[in-house]
Amino acid sequence: MSKEDNAVWRFFASVKLALFVLFILAATSIIGTLIPQNNPPDFYFQEFGPSLTRLFMILDLHRMYNSWWFLMLLMLFSMNLIICTLDRLPNVWRMVVVDNLATTPERLEKMEQRARFAASDTPAATAGALHGVLAASGWKAKQAERPEGLLLFAQKAAWSRLGVYAVHLSILIIFAGAIIGALFGFKAGVLIPEGATVAEVYEYGTNRPIPLGFELRCNRFEIEYYANGMPKEYRSELTVTDQQRNKTFTRSIEVNDPLDHRGITFYQSSYEPTNEFLIEIENPAAKEKKLFRIPAGQQISWPDTDISFGIINMMEGERGGDTRFKIWFSDGKGEPAVFWMPDSVSATIPRDDQEYAFSLKQIYATGLQVAKDPGVWVVYIGCGLMLIGLYVAFFLSHQRIWVYIRPEGSTSRVLLCGTSNKNRIGFERNFAGIAEKIRQNPSITETEVAS
């Protein structure tokens, strides 16, 4: 059975199906913008009640873009695109590579654009002159002997007929990239307190631990603020230690500027203050200094001294960086000092006989989004191809021009004709320009203007 009368083939090759699928994809996609996606069942129960929730669960409407029926629609769309393209491409390819010097005189006489001339020279001499005219307008012509005379042919952008197929192929490439990402990649997250090191991250949705194959340490996390208190930048300084590859390096990441190592990318996505603090106390008189890493709410002693201290309260300010901490400090002599201080500064504590320097820094944990997506470059290549293909399909056209020269006694008759697959108006203008240049040749006169 030939593919022309195979009903299944015809079904998948039809553009009616394409219109239908595009419409259904557009219409069903709306659902997922109205029903919040990827929440736990309880959420839907509370928002929508039991019967709607049951319906959602049956039709997977709470995760509809991954549901079986939506993926089936995308499959149908792809099948349609592939078969439709396979159905038409051979004919289009023929149009790209066809030998236009074999076009019959009958076809030439029926071209959309035609002009006729009489030339006072032989066909060979006239052809020479017309090659020049065409070349002057940017058309490089080929020539062939025909039983009745000479045929010249020139064309522009024959390959532009393939633009449509580049667009269609680009959609499939993007799908392929998305599938590669879904099969071989992951989306995960991890929270690393400053100073801590992790070797695994946790997949979104399942919380499954995924080993990285290397170690990642967060040295520091900082937030920069604008003058009005809005956050300006979140920044984490990370160190990668990769023993397998004998490689260690440190790099800062920001939102919009992630770190990539071995195909795994770490994005700055959130942060959390922890309940731990770095405290540094200096006793200048005794030239003593010590760094403590302590939790809040506990009394800590500096061993072998009379000093003890603690963070007994905190008060959040207008914005993240404004939190203030209430400190309790005693050096064993007299009343303990109790005072408030902000994060990341140094305070002086005057005591009877000396001063202490006291600095505090709250320890933060940086929240990283971790993604591995080996398909992303495939997707990007598809996107680039799509833009190029759209430009070619919309703005370039395959323009063809023939000049048929027949002898008449010692003079010649000339038929100039041409056609374009798109942009008729632009082509008409080009064609008229060439006809005008031919007319200006002293050995040629126009005999009749067609159409």
Next chain:
Amino acid sequence: MTSSQLLGFTTFAYLASAALYLVVFVFRAPRIGPLATLVTAAAWLINTAGIGLRWQESHQMGIGYAPLSNMYESLVFFAWSIAIFYLGLEWRYKNRVLGAFAMPFAFLSMAYASFSTQFGKEIKPLVPALQSNWLIAHVITCFVGYAAFAVACGFGIMYLLRARNEEKGGGTAGGLMATLPELKVIDDLTHKTIIFGFLWLSAGIITGAIWANSAWGTYWSWDPKETWSLITWFMYAATLHARFTRGWAGKRIAWLAIIGFLAVIFTYYGVNFLLSGLHSYGRG
């Protein structure tokens, strides 16, 4: 002179431009056509200066950023894109009646930007996620596409008006509608404008995906804004295929140009104010 003064002027200049084109059309007064063009070009220059000055002001405040980052700024840029797109069309097709169907969109966009209380208009520093060159590319490409779709919608309306008039026997002989281009010409213009918009919308979706990937590690997360831009894209893709493979033309394409633009408006406005998602920065 501040940027908000300039942009305030812009609103009234576009009002004048739209009104003049409507006068050219409704009162068949081609003589004031050149004035309409002049006012439009001036309005567009003021609009440009307003955007430029706002850019400079943000730098003076020490938070320099391209003013394309919130609802207000995108509406201003939307009006700017409609005006320059329309001026290009007028120059190319030498027809001023088109202005009566295009420039009102530029005015409406500026008027909504200026008078709405749904979002703030002040220059505010950018939160970290919005500090990306891909975001700038994303906004520019999307809004050039949206501008083309707005104008295509205007042409769709123009087509339906003239078609209804001809059906009622107004014919091609006289009447107000006779000053409109022929149906065949409007149809072709609508189609070409949609094609132009489609190319830019495709580029807009792609640059948005690249931005999302650089900020969050996912180029596509089906958030409502993304999904609605894809829905819009599907609708225009269907419209184009209906035309060049099934020969749809005339009224059907005119309606699709209007419906497509409704989808654009929903993507732009509805998602920000009726649905929720990652793009909630529009709520100012």
